[in-house]
Structure formats: C-alpha cells, structure tokens
Amino acid sequence: MRRGFTISMLAFGGFLVGTAEMMVAGILDMVADDLHVSVGLAGQSVTMYALVFAVGTPVLIAATSRLERKTLLLSAFAVFIAGNVLACLSASFWWFMFSRAVLAASAGIIVVVSLTVGSRLASPDQRGSAIGTVIMGFSLSLVLGVPLGALIGEEYGWKMNFALLAALAFLLWIALWKLIPSIGADESVPLKRQLSALRNRKTVSALFVTFFWIMGYQLVFTYVSPLLRTSAGIDTAMVSTALLVCGLFSVAGSRFGGFGADRWGSVRTILFSLAVHAGALLALPFTSASVAGALMTLAVWFGAAWTTTPAQQYYLVSISPKTADFVLSLNNAVLQLGIAVGAAVGGVVVQLSSVRLLGWVGAVLEGLGFLAAVYSFSRKNAPVSEKSVGRKKE
Known part of the structure; x- marks a missing residue:
C-alpha cells in the first residue's frame, strides 16, 4: 500500500x-x-x-x-x-x-x-x-x-x-x-561507457523506435487543429473539446501500456500499439471528413500512441537494468529530438502539399518505428535478459 x-x-x-x-x-x-x-x-x-x-x-x-x-x-x-x-x-x-x-x-x-x-x-x-x-x-x-x-x-x-x-x-x-526508501546509486557511467552504449545495435535500434514513434505522432499532432477544421469543418471550440476528450485516452493508453507490458510483455505491447497507431493515421484522412469519424480515429490514435510509451521504457530498462537511468536519459533526449523534427517535417508537408496528407506521412514513420522494433527484438538480449528485471525472457 x-x-x-x-x-x-x-x-x-x-x-x-x-x-x-x-x-x-x-x-x-x-x-x-x-x-x-x-x-x-x-x-x-x-x-x-x-x-x-x-x-x-x-x-x-x-x-x-x-x-x-x-x-x-x-x-x-x-x-x-x-x-x-x-x-x-x-x-x-x-x-x-x-x-x-x-x-x-x-x-x-x-x-x-x-x-x-x-x-x-x-x-x-x-x-x-x-x-x-x-x-x-x-x-x-x-x-x-x-x-x-x-x-x-x-x-x-x-x-x-x-x-x-x-x-x-x-x-x-x-x-x-x-x-521513498534509500535506493542505491546507478552504475557509474564514464564517457567511454556512454559511447559504447551507442555501439549496441539492440539499444540503438530501440532508440530509433522512440524517434520514429514520436516523430510520426508529433508531425500530425502539431497540425491537428487545422486538419480537423479543414477536413471535418468543426470550429475551434469543438477542436479544443475533442483534444480534451482524446487527451483522456492518452492517459488511459499510458495505463494500459504498463498493464500490457506486465501481462503480455513489452515486445507484444510495443508491436501492437505501433501497428494500431499506424492504422489510425492511415485512416485519418478518410475518417476526418465527418465529426464522428474524426473523433473515433483520434481516440484510437491517442490511446495507441501513449500505450507505446511505458512498454518502450520498460523494454529499455530490460536491455540494461544496471545502467537504466543512462539509457532512459538517452531515450528522453531522442524523444525531444523527435518532437522537434516531427513538427518541422510536418510544416514542410503542409507547405508543399496539404494538411490532409499528414496522416499518411505519420503512418509511414510509425511503420519505420515498427521495423526498428522488429530489428531490435531480433537481436540477442544484451547484456542481460528481461528476467533480470523481473520478467521471463520474451
């Protein structure tokens, strides 16, 4: 308790x-x-x-x-x-x-x-x-x-x-x-050890999952208001309400992602959430033509996107539990980079084509994240398996 x-x-x-x-x-x-x-x-x-x-x-x-x-x-x-x-x-x-x-x-x-x-x-x-x-x-x-x-x-x-x-x-x-009880320090990580983490293909490919996931999400999210006003023809007040409701799905997704990592394992949870995320973004240009369709797609999108987060964090901890803080710090740095790049690329897409194409571009990026995840999961678990952090090897 x-x-x-x-x-x-x-x-x-x-x-x-x-x-x-x-x-x-x-x-x-x-x-x-x-x-x-x-x-x-x-x-x-x-x-x-x-x-x-x-x-x-x-x-x-x-x-x-x-x-x-x-x-x-x-x-x-x-x-x-x-x-x-x-x-x-x-x-x-x-x-x-x-x-x-x-x-x-x-x-x-x-x-x-x-x-x-x-x-x-x-x-x-x-x-x-x-x-x-x-x-x-x-x-x-x-x-x-x-x-x-x-x-x-x-x-x-x-x-x-x-x-x-x-x-x-x-x-x-x-x-x-x-x-909080007294908790021991993490393993000391000198500069040479930091750089060696970037030579671990399993870790680097896992960080690419984070990069493509948040980039695809942010690319669409940055311009979701004009997308909804253009496609569904709803006003600003309705957009705010829609985002508030869908934000609640992001909270539910975070909770579900943690539950999924415990119940089915981080591998299955990450792959499932990325696939649903990509599917929702693929459907968005079509379903956003109506208010009901747009709201349903947004709810699925937000929920799936934030289901990935705890499962991905759990997976990164399982890769290197003794230096978990450092690996998670790299992940958060990549997250911020992906947010910046995603917003910038979204601006280019809108400038060169149409806001309606954002969903498809975002889906492609989620697909790249899915492929990066498959590659990471296929590598040998190093230096320790997930069992060392309390789960059976997935």
Whole structure:
C-alpha cells in the first residue's frame, strides 16, 4: 500500500514537471506582453527548454550516476522548485529564459529517476504497471496543463502558475522525503561507457523506435487543429473539446501500456500499439471528413500512441537494468529530438502539399518505428535478459 502511494506521488511529480513544460503554450502571449517581447521571441523559450532537456539529460544523468537515487531525485525537485521561483520573479525575458533552462535541466533528471525509482519500488510482476502509472502523470499534464495554465494566467496572471507549481512541488518534496526508501546509486557511467552504449545495435535500434514513434505522432499532432477544421469543418471550440476528450485516452493508453507490458510483455505491447497507431493515421484522412469519424480515429490514435510509451521504457530498462537511468536519459533526449523534427517535417508537408496528407506521412514513420522494433527484438538480449528485471525472457 505504501509503495503504491509512493508511485502515485511520483506520478504527481510527473504531472507537475509536464505542466511546467506544456502550459507555456497557453500563456505565451501573456508572457510576451508582460516581458515586452514578440510572441515569436517568447516562443524561443520552448526551444530553449527542449534543447537543454535533450542535451543536458544524458550528461547530467551520467555525471550524477554515483549519487544515491533518493538524494538525486530530491535534489532535482529542489532545483525544479528554484526554477519555478525564478520564473515567477522574472523581470526580463532573458531571466525567464534562464528559468526555463533551469526547469528543463531538473525535469530531465526527475523524469528518468522517477521511472527507475518507480520500477524498483514495484514487485517484479508489476514493474510495467508502475512505469505506466508514472508516465500517466506526464500524460495527464498534456490534458490539463495547457488549459489550466491559460485559465489561471487569465485570472491571476501568468506568474501565478509558476508560484503554484513551486508550492505544490515543495509539498511533494516533503512527501517523497518521507516515503521513498534509500535506493542505491546507478552504475557509474564514464564517457567511454556512454559511447559504447551507442555501439549496441539492440539499444540503438530501440532508440530509433522512440524517434520514429514520436516523430510520426508529433508531425500530425502539431497540425491537428487545422486538419480537423479543414477536413471535418468543426470550429475551434469543438477542436479544443475533442483534444480534451482524446487527451483522456492518452492517459488511459499510458495505463494500459504498463498493464500490457506486465501481462503480455513489452515486445507484444510495443508491436501492437505501433501497428494500431499506424492504422489510425492511415485512416485519418478518410475518417476526418465527418465529426464522428474524426473523433473515433483520434481516440484510437491517442490511446495507441501513449500505450507505446511505458512498454518502450520498460523494454529499455530490460536491455540494461544496471545502467537504466543512462539509457532512459538517452531515450528522453531522442524523444525531444523527435518532437522537434516531427513538427518541422510536418510544416514542410503542409507547405508543399496539404494538411490532409499528414496522416499518411505519420503512418509511414510509425511503420519505420515498427521495423526498428522488429530489428531490435531480433537481436540477442544484451547484456542481460528481461528476467533480470523481473520478467521471463520474451
């Protein structure tokens, strides 16, 4: 019972971290007005966050590999609190940019360590579910983070969002300090060892699964509003409602992905979710002609997309359980890169052809992710099998 509650608290931490990243989209114009910069320049804070997260996470995880996991997680949350306080006190745009860099650096560590701590707290046959629960917190931030941030910003000013996040994170810090037991440090990972991980074909191909999966997802998701308005002819209010409902399916998908990894194994769960994901995107250009068809396809798409996440994280942990933090940090760096590339490629597709073709391009990318997964699964399990993290070899 205590372990289950602790894992739920880690999921709540994921919600806070995800909200700190996502809510900027809903308050960007407020930030720009208050700090006297253009919306375009204010949007560079998103780029700053993604770059620091992608580049900094593997470096920071490797540098802190000798620290006890509880100490590292609490330290990262302390920096996260400081980053929110800095954002709340920002008197200039560059001060705000610095606060985003601090938040991204702390968030990268929190994401990785929360996943490994959650999996270690769970019993061997429940580790996939534990990872799914933690990821569910991040998924929930996608659903609630932007609208809540916009609502609070409109009512009390955009800085109030960061003040509330700092306060909630402080309360969570106290709870985690009392709840989390002492957990040993990860294996020390020197630079040479980091580079050797990139020579492991099983690991690299698994990272390509993440890259193609998130790239295909983000390519369509970035332009889903104009796609729905163009194809289904629905207004902005209906688009927001549709995305809110489908966001709930992403939360359900995260939970189901963890359950699937425990029940059927990460291999089957990943292949199934990628296949359904690709099928939904293939159908989207046809089904989006009607409101009902669009909503049903979006629900399947969101659910399948986020079913992949916990199963993929579980699989990566199973490849290298002794250096799980470092492997997951690489995965999160690839995730951020895939988000950036997916949005950029989507813009090119829209510019050169039509928003209606995005679904097909996204489906092709999911197909490449499926092939990368098949290749990764076919390689010999090195250095240890999944049995070492509590499951029978798949």
